Amino acid sequence: MIEFYFDCSSPWTYLAFHNIPPLAAEFGEEIVWKPILVGGVFNAVNQSVYASRENPVPAKARYMLKDLNDWARLSGLSIKMPPSVFPVNSVKAMRGCIWLLPQGRMVDFATAAFEAYWGRDEDISKDDVLTRICKASGVDPTAFFDGIGQAGVKDALRANTDELIARGGFGSPTIFVDADDMYFGNDRAPLIRAALERKD
Secondary structure, three states, X not given: OEEEEEOXXXXXXXXXXXXXXXXXXXXXXXXXXXXXXXXXXXXXXXXXXXXXXXXXXXXXXXXXXXXXXHHHHHHOOOOOOOOOOOOOOOHHHHHHHHHHHHHOOHHHHHHHHHHHHHHHOOOXXXXXXXXXXXXXXXXXXXXXXXXXXXXXXXXXXXXXXXHHHHOXXXXXXXXXXXXXXXXXXXXXXXXXXXXXXXXX
């Protein structure tokens, strides 16, 4: 089993969200999707992220953009970085992922949200953008906005976020193989492959 904790507000998560499913399918592994709010994780255990955004190291920042574009090219994706709104408030989108998960529509919706924000530079905190994402992924917008307002949906998103923190996570994407083998970031895919090969 592969557990995938994610927030659509991260470009590295967009890459991993795209790259992990084929790897899981290759090894016959189920993916358990765990939508979170990465801001809640940062606030609790990784506030250094905010300091690095306020005072970036120029050379490191330039290299990060190159690295991100290299990974995007390898993955066949287009990523605009930085987007016009960054960081984005992804709470409605992530509540949507929670609401859609038991309906089997979460992957389509999250894919559309990633593409809207990172591919087309659309602000996924806006209701009109979320409405377009819903329509693109076959989700009824009225039901969507009703659903994300439910207390149980809000509680489940908070619970996933708290669960990741309790398990030692500090950002998105965080991936677990067989419950206790943790990996952070898209670039850990080769290590995840090696772990699955050892299992196999």
